[in-house]
Amino acid sequence: MSFNNNDSYNNEKRKESMLMEAFTLAEQAVFADKNKIYDVACMLYTEVAQIFLQCLENESNLNRGQQLRTKAAEYISRAEYLKSQKEFVPAKRPKSLLENLMEQALFSFDQALNEDEKNNYGEAIYLYTLSAETYLKAVKEMNNEEESSKLKQKISDIIDRAEQLKDLQKKEKGNSLEKPLINSNNTDLTPQELEVLRISSYVNNQKYLPWLSVDMYERFSYSNLFIDPDGLLELSLEQKVQFGGWKRPSQIMSDPQMIYFISSNSIIQDIVTDCSFVASLCVSSAYEKRFKKPLITSCIYPQNKNGKPIYNPSGKYLIKLLFNGIHRKVIIDDLLPVSRNGKLMCTYTKNHNELWASIIEKAYMKLMGGYNFPGSNPGIDLYALTGWIPEMIFNKDKTFNQESTWKRILNGLNYGDALITVSTGDLPPETCESLGLVPNHAYAVLDIREVQGLRLLQVKNPWSHKRWKGPFSHLDNQNWTQSLKEALNYDQLGALQNDDGIFWINYESLCTYFDSLHINWNPSLFKYRFVMHVAWPSYAGPKKDHYNMGNNPQFGLKLNVTGNQGAAVWLLLSKHILKKEENKDYITLHLYDNTQCKRIYYPGKPLIPGVYINSPHILVRFNAPPGLTEYTVVVSQVEKKSSLNFTIRVYSVIPFEFFEIPRGNNFEKRISGFWTKENAGGNISHPTFYRNPQYKLSISPSISSSAKNANQDKVNLIIMLEAPKSFPINIKLVKSGKRISNCSSKDLTGSSNSYRHGFCYLELDDVEPDDYTIIVSTFDPGLISGFFLTISCSHNFSTTVIPPEGEGYQKYVLPGDWIENKSAMGCSLYKDYFKNPRYIIEASCPTKLFIRMQITKMNPIPAMNVSIFERINMSENKEIISSGPYTNTTQGVVTKEILIYPDKIYFVVFSTWKPEPGKFLSYIYVDNPIKIKQILE
Numbered sequence: 001m002s003f004n005n006n007d008s009y010n011n012e013k014r015k016e017s018m019l020m021e022a023f024t025l026a027e028q029a030v031f032a033d034k035n036k037i038y039d040v041a042c043m044l045y046t047e048v049a050q051i052f053l054q055c056l057e058n059e060s061n062l063n064r065g066q067q068l069r070t071k072a073a074e075y076i077s078r079a080e081y082l083k084s085q086k087e088f089v090p091a092k093r094p095k096s097l098l099e100n101l102m103e104q105a106l107f108s109f110d111q112a113l114n115e116d117e118k119n120n121y122g123e124a125i126y127l128y129t130l131s132a133e134t135y136l137k138a139v140k141e142m143n144n145e146e147e148s149s150k151l152k153q154k155i156s157d158i159i160d161r162a163e164q165l166k167d168l169q170k171k172e173k174g175n176s177l178e179k180p181l182i183n184s185n186n187t188d189l190t191p192q193e194l195e196v197l198r199i200s201s202y203v204n205n206q207k208y209l210p211w212l213s214v215d216m217y218e219r220f221s222y223s224n225l226f227i228d229p230d231g232l233l234e235l236s237l238e239q240k241v242q243f244g245g246w247k248r249p250s251q252i253m254s255d256p257q258m259i260y261f262i263s264s265n266s267i268i269q270d271i272v273t274d275c276s277f278v279a280s281l282c283v284s285s286a287y288e289k290r291f292k293k294p295l296i297t298s299c300i301y302p303q304n305k306n307g308k309p310i311y312n313p314s315g316k317y318l319i320k321l322l323f324n325g326i327h328r329k330v331i332i333d334d335l336l337p338v339s340r341n342g343k344l345m346c347t348y349t350k351n352h353n354e355l356w357a358s359i360i361e362k363a364y365m366k367l368m369g370g371y372n373f374p375g376s377n378p379g380i381d382l383y384a385l386t387g388w389i390p391e392m393i394f395n396k397d398k399t400f401n402q403e404s405t406w407k408r409i410l411n412g413l414n415y416g417d418a419l420i421t422v423s424t425g426d427l428p429p430e431t432c433e434s435l436g437l438v439p440n441h442a443y444a445v446l447d448i449r450e451v452q453g454l455r456l457l458q459v460k461n462p463w464s465h466k467r468w469k470g471p472f473s474h475l476d477n478q479n480w481t482q483s484l485k486e487a488l489n490y491d492q493l494g495a496l497q498n499d500d501g502i503f504w505i506n507y508e509s510l511c512t513y514f515d516s517l518h519i520n521w522n523p524s525l526f527k528y529r530f531v532m533h534v535a536w537p538s539y540a541g542p543k544k545d546h547y548n549m550g551n552n553p554q555f556g557l558k559l560n561v562t563g564n565q566g567a568a569v570w571l572l573l574s575k576h577i578l579k580k581e582e583n584k585d586y587i588t589l590h591l592y593d594n595t596q597c598k599r600i601y602y603p604g605k606p607l608i609p610g611v612y613i614n615s616p617h618i619l620v621r622f623n624a625p626p627g628l629t630e631y632t633v634v635v636s637q638v639e640k641k642s643s644l645n646f647t648i649r650v651y652s653v654i655p656f657e658f659f660e661i662p663r664g665n666n667f668e669k670r671i672s673g674f675w676t677k678e679n680a681g682g683n684i685s686h687p688t689f690y691r692n693p694q695y696k697l698s699i700s701p702s703i704s705s706s707a708k709n710a711n712q713d714k715v716n717l718i719i720m721l722e723a724p725k726s727f728p729i730n731i732k733l734v735k736s737g738k739r740i741s742n743c744s745s746k747d748l749t750g751s752s753n754s755y756r757h758g759f760c761y762l763e764l765d766d767v768e769p770d771d772y773t774i775i776v777s778t779f780d781p782g783l784i785s786g787f788f789l790t791i792s793c794s795h796n797f798s799t800t801v802i803p804p805e806g807e808g809y810q811k812y813v814l815p816g817d818w819i820e821n822k823s824a825m826g827c828s829l830y831k832d833y834f835k836n837p838r839y840i841i842e843a844s845c846p847t848k849l850f851i852r853m854q855i856t857k858m859n860p861i862p863a864m865n866v867s868i869f870e871r872i873n874m875s876e877n878k879e880i881i882s883s884g885p886y887t888n889t890t891q892g893v894v895t896k897e898i899l900i901y902p903d904k905i906y907f908v909v910f911s912t913w914k915p916e917p918g919k920f921l922s923y924i925y926v927d928n929p930i931k932i933k934q935i936l937e
Contacts, residue, residue, distance in 0.1 A: 234370030282444035319363035325647030369580030425515030556597030682781030737771030854892030
């Protein structure tokens with residue numbers, strides 16, 4: 001969509017501007033016609049006529065309208081006449097050595113004057129000297145004494161100026177050699193970002209450095225023709241078959257120029273399979289022509305003082321392209337591939353003396369690894385060429401909204417906010433033949449109109465031939481009414497006679513037969529922008545993040561929208577490409593809301609779930625609602641196979657905060673553990689829960705904390721548990737530091753809550769420095785496997801494994817029964833408490849002892865207790881330890897450890913709160929052998 005609410009174009013002013021352009025092109029057309037450059041003249045006459053016909057729209061002055069119509073008809077007639085000629089007169093011969101030398105010398109001289117005006121004395125001296133030396137070479141080629149004498153005088157004047165500058169240089173020593181500082185945009189980069197950009201500078205085994213402000217002062221004049229030190233580009237198979245050699249423009253053109261005039265109609269794709277790139281050139285040049293703003297051509301250097309790219313006789317060019325996160329400089333020479341019959345085998349324009357399309361293509365093909373280009377899409381290419389934000393829409397996707405998309409592309413193109421291209425997918429041969437389409441091919445959208453209730457697009461095939469044959473094509477006599485032709489200034493008869501690859505198609509047909517729309521949006525739509533360059537190493541995080549996203553790159557985004565309207569925010573992820581190969585990384589961005597900008601661990605349900613595609617660019621668009629909103633942005637891959645570097649950009653119409661959310665804390669420890677047959681106790685509903693692996697976590701206070709404020713020294717703690725994906729797992733945290741038998745919700749300091757397959761975590765922001773117990777469990781007992789426990793803490797900590805219950809002790813297992821009216825006597829509140837099951841315990845030496853009791857066959861489980869007594873005499877017993885208050889936990893009850901002696905008599909009582917019959921099992925743990933005997937009454 002476009003964010004301009006007001007139409008920024010005054011019709012009359014626009015019409016005047018178009019007429020001025022038409023008059024300029026008309027002069028060029030007449031010049032080309034007189035000089036017998038008929039193909040260029042034909043194209044220019046047609047261009048002028050089209051502009052005149054466009055100006056007829058809403059023309060209120062009848063006299064002026066008639067003049068425009070008459071002139072347009074005259075130019076069309078002349079163009080048709082030129083087309084009817086069987087052969088155009090070939091262009092003039094290439095320039096001679098003398099002409100080339102004179103051109104090189106003049107170029108160096110003009111460059112010297114520019115540097116002289118800027119007081120760049122050192123560079124100006126070099127260029128004046130080079131110009132004089134080249135003119136001297138030209139003198140040797142001259143036969144005319146008068147011309148030779150004039151040139152020698154000019155050489156003398158140039159040398160004199162160079163000597164004057166040397167004197168000035170001595171007076172202001174050093175000043176003339178100062179260069180501008182590195183682009184201020186780079187000074188804010190972190191060391192980590194600089195390293196990412198350094199790594200990403202090596203593309204297809206070539207180094208492409210970031211664009212710096214000093215590159216504006218790149219040297220372009222040389223005594224010899226420039227040769228790219230990186231060597232010649234790899235040719236495509238088709239080029240190799242027809243290859244005749246590498247030629248410079250001066251060898252195949254009579255008057256090489258960088259830009260003759262910008263027109264999408266003039267661009268022709270040759271045998272290089274880069275239709276997406278050529279479509280990008282077409283829509284960019286259409287934008288430049290329509291809105292009079294340099295877009296595509298501004299990336300070419302050298303430029304004159306007005307910022308317009310110029311032809312360099314020395315053959316060196318510098319192209320500024322946005323790639324791998326930053327603008328980079330691509331240096332090339334002007335050697336171009338030519339067939340055996342002398343025809344250019346690269347993209348070119350109908351003006352055979354024009355270079356800009358061929359030069360930009362060569363630079364982009366160099367970056368992509370050669371003319372054997374594997375293919376791309378126009379959104380990717382346009383982003384590299386212009387920096388405009390790429391959006392890809394699949395019109396076969398179930399989320400595709402045909403109506404809203406039409407409004408967005410209509411307004412976007414007509415307001416100058418968007419560049420639009422479209423692509424076909426796999427089409428059956430019979431469909432291609434009947435409809436005139438090319439499968440898996442990119443097309444440029446030159447115009448979009450809504451007229452007479454119809455939605456129409458003007459589209460160009462980069463081949464400059466082979467057109468649509470369906471509704472509203474040149475073959476359609478049913479839909480093309482006279483009024484519609486006039487509304488669109490469409491010459492159907494001319495279109496029938498000349499296949500230039502340009503056609504009209506209705507939007508509905510486009511949505512049916514084309515697979516995708518590529519929209520590149522002007523970044524200046526957004527006042528606020530931010531960029532970050534990030535490394536995602538292969539070792540960080542799991543191979544697949546279906547269960548755990550905790551180690552993925554994540555970013556916090558905060559916005560505060562005032563008023564009642566939402567605010568547009570776009571996020572663009574750009575993967576860094578290092579090799580020319582099929583992109584097998586399926587990546588995306590997920591946007592989560594209401595997160596307080598905290599790290600996301602469970603995939604859950606994002607506000608905007610990303611779609612995984614193998615495009616290097618992923619765009620997420622949304623409107624932030626009124627008020628303060630805090631989001632978490634997560635980068636995700638289908639399957640992480642290698643390290644990945646990327647750039648993430650944020651575009652917003654309002655101010656925002658954007659930052660990387662740190663992974664973990666300052667202190668982190670990863671522990672490997674195992675659930676075995678003995679300790680895989682399952683969840684807390686199982687009596688074996690207490691057997692699960694447990695760890696003591698001791699968190700130290702910060703050094704600055706005193707004893708007085710230690711309780712206020714809050715800690716951030718993150719605990720993560722990873723296991724096989726088929727295992728539902730859980731973490732519990734209890735303030736203790738000792739083995740935990742069971743725990744209720746009120747006992748918990750923290751929990752990972754519901755059991756989750758393969759991964760779970762808990763995060764606490766306000767833990768106190770203390771000792772804690774970590775319990776890791778599977779949902780079902782008996783699940784045997786290894787696991788990883790990761791503890792991340794803002795404070796220093798230590799961990800130790802809590803030994804299993806009874807480790808190092810002998811264990812006696814006693815089954816027991818509460819028999820109704822005999823041994824099921826309840827607690828001590830009942831008169832026959834000591835008739836409950838009792839056992840005498842005798843020790844032969846001082847012995848440590850503790851006892852666990854569990855109910856085995858009672859439902860519901862009754863409240864229970866274990867108590868140990870010392871017999872004082874026949875009528876007096878002293879309780880020395882118990883399991884505490886009666887409780888009905890599944891895991892049973894356990895006493896604390898006590899020390900018993902051989903000269904005393906002890907017995908243990910197993911009871912329930914109320915007299916209830918049932919069975920139980922007791923485990924008696926001792927460090928020395930004992931004797932156990934049941935007391936029978």
